[in-house]
Amino acid sequence: MQVTFTAAEISALVQPRAARGATAETIRGIAALDVAAAGDLSFLSNPKYKAQVTTTRASLLLVPADYEGEPGAGQMLLLVDNPSVALARICARIESLLWPRPAPGIHPSASVAAGAQVAASATVGPLCVVEEGAVVGECVHLQAQVFVGRRAAIGDDCWLMPGTVVAAECVLGRRVRLQPGVIIGSDGFGYEFVNGRHERIPQIGQVVLEDDVEVGANSTIDRARFSRTVVGEGTKIDNLVQVGHNVVIGKFCILCAQVGISGSSVIEDYVMLGGQAGVAGHLTVGRASKIAGGAGVTHSLPAKSFVAGNPPLPFNLDRRIHVLKQRLPDFFRRVEALEERVGVAEKTSAE
């Protein structure tokens, strides 16, 4: 951590209900209770670690308002309603100090087409490319080596990190964050098989990312064949995720790393997809469904499904089968034994 705080500064940030003890240490780091050292801030967010509060070496501690213990020597306790929320507030402050908003303006090494519209409050960092007809909104931050294609539109307060690509015609809402290497608007994967060759079907649609969407490093979202690939408001996408053309993802979904959604599928609101899960094409995954990591969804699922496996089964059934299948070797032996016993019985009965 490259920033430091006094205990008083942190107290001012989190506005505790009360405090106990005092520390003269400058707070130079954040650490879990069991590994914290002098100069660290720590926190009790999970009651099961309560005993560690009395043994931790942290200088400053965020504890729940009903915590009753006393601080050690040179230790200060801040009693707050919700230590996690208090910690998040401190981290947000650190984040803004570590990576302050850059000054507005276009870096001289950037290549911005004459016909592009860049808001005066936006920052276009070094070695970015903004093509003809693109629109870059208020307070947008194109960090470095970003590409914004023809007539693409970047909404207010977006942050595009190094090496991101927003291809022609694509549209980002407000406060969209693209981690490094994200590709928005690559061609959909569509071919017709004609005379023994795959002929490319032109992909002339868009990608639309609604407000507050975040996309993880090196993820890819393909443009639609002629309409729109959509990611709904507030949906969060992790690293190395693939979203095919014409997919429509609802609001407030979570797509963990390396998920793949094939073309034209619909993911309704509040769906959660575990890491490396896949969804085949032209399906619907119903609202608030949960798909376990590594699952392969080969048919549509109703709302609130909870599945695992490929093809998918209800999660509990999948896990029960997982237990039973380990008994298969024994089971085969039991059936063989039965066959023998029945054979003996039949023989006896025939005699």
Add this chain to the structure above:
Amino acid sequence: MQVTFTAAEISALVQPRAARGATAETIRGIAALDVAAAGDLSFLSNPKYKAQVTTTRASLLLVPADYEGEPGAGQMLLLVDNPSVALARICARIESLLWPRPAPGIHPSASVAAGAQVAASATVGPLCVVEEGAVVGECVHLQAQVFVGRRAAIGDDCWLMPGTVVAAECVLGRRVRLQPGVIIGSDGFGYEFVNGRHERIPQIGQVVLEDDVEVGANSTIDRARFSRTVVGEGTKIDNLVQVGHNVVIGKFCILCAQVGISGSSVIEDYVMLGGQAGVAGHLTVGRASKIAGGAGVTHSLPAKSFVAGNPPLPFNLDRRIHVLKQRLPDFFRRVEALEERVGVAEKTSAE
């Protein structure tokens, strides 16, 4: 869509066998029959949607030559041999209008080594790097922020989109399209375990992409140890696919998103690999095989295999086992019941 057409212009493009009705609307979009609005072009390519032609609000419709219905008010039908092919022709036209070929020449912000050969008809866009000894063919389009390494060769009419990397010595045939973020020629993953450490085996071979290969966003293809990693003519690769060193992929294959092919495996012509499928190293997947999404190929497969699962099984067997395994809980109960009944029978018989 940023381009518009009159009905007459579209008619001129698709050369219909006949037309019925007329529309004064400017055509501003393309949409499926059920969602089309006034000003949209729509099409009947799948007979099961035939009834929708009479209710669609589209202004202009591509229908099969044997379609017998009449247009609605202000609606025009174009009767064509193959509505899908006609639509593709229109989309190709739109594509060329949306993204016209840029003018030839080297952008002043590009960094092109003195000893690189760039054809006069080629376009080297902003912030590209072309290293010493590289050859860039006729009408090639290096869009922006592209990297072409030492002695790499880019064949005529290739299009390399923003952020692609073609590393040293690699060779692209003609009309190769690389979507944004593609990496061609990263080092093969080869180590020898010596004295408790993994020692790197130098990877000094090439990658060769033959004519008409297309590679999807952020996919990676490793260079060979000392010979060539090859992707055959007309093979199409989707996003986030990994192709290991010394792999040889045949002609006209389809690799869907997030497929992984381990080192030295051979994929023969016309193979199709579903999304997230994996192939272990040093195997052969026979000609025209189909590998289901998520499958893990752990042994070589003969021509025309159709498999699913990890390890893979014939597709129909895999699906049959999937059905049977859901009956395992009941099945275990039945065997237990049998054991009891046989025990009773044995007892009876012994009496």
Add this chain to the structure above:
Amino acid sequence: MQVTFTAAEISALVQPRAARGATAETIRGIAALDVAAAGDLSFLSNPKYKAQVTTTRASLLLVPADYEGEPGAGQMLLLVDNPSVALARICARIESLLWPRPAPGIHPSASVAAGAQVAASATVGPLCVVEEGAVVGECVHLQAQVFVGRRAAIGDDCWLMPGTVVAAECVLGRRVRLQPGVIIGSDGFGYEFVNGRHERIPQIGQVVLEDDVEVGANSTIDRARFSRTVVGEGTKIDNLVQVGHNVVIGKFCILCAQVGISGSSVIEDYVMLGGQAGVAGHLTVGRASKIAGGAGVTHSLPAKSFVAGNPPLPFNLDRRIHVLKQRLPDFFRRVEALEERVGVAEKTSAE
């Protein structure tokens, strides 16, 4: 191959125990015994190919010291202790000739902040960005279009290939190699669900890659929430791998392509993860464990585990179940037959 050698030059490199025969050919390539042509170097590293030595058309051959055959006309044998090691030495030489170390210095097109420290012996290639406070060590090679963020530190002798991103605060040890498109220090994927929305948890930690770590093309490693994501000394990571925030990977591990490690998991030393394997969050994979390709690790594993499947099972059990499950259709029939036979037996016995 763009470099050539005389047989004498190669002999000088590998220092053979003895030589037989002679060749006047210039050595222009390396090839396996069965495909080698005149002008090629070949080698016998696996005894099962011994017979091919007598039929190969290679001009120069690396053979074990105890090899007894004679060379063909115009063919030369070099007898060495270990042909593989000898070959690696030649390849390393070729590599250094193909891709010589560039001259030190900062390319005029690079954007290096005033407050960045770049060693005089380092090379900052075209169109790189080095932000404020970053430290670039001795003999570092930032090849082209590389991004090094605020206060990031790149250790001596690192090679960052085109399009790599090392985000703010991240630290690379010595001799780290990043293949093209690697992202180090993207935000961890952490949200709290508050009032129906996913609120971002600031990610203010680092990524630390220790000495001799290598990371494959387009792989992504997330920064920690507030501490460190760590990849231990000598660990090798293949392409398109995802490492989540707060993960700690030990020394000398191997992560094959498209592996995913979820947040806060611990991978101990010498673990090997096969392609497309996944590890869920907050688990420990014990020292020297082997995880088969495509496996999904859903619980912690003790040292030296060898597992496959999702959830994982001991490898041999998984493979045995794979065999047995193919017999399930027959097995169901056998149980049905048994039920019938027992029914008959019961009836008979009741009569």
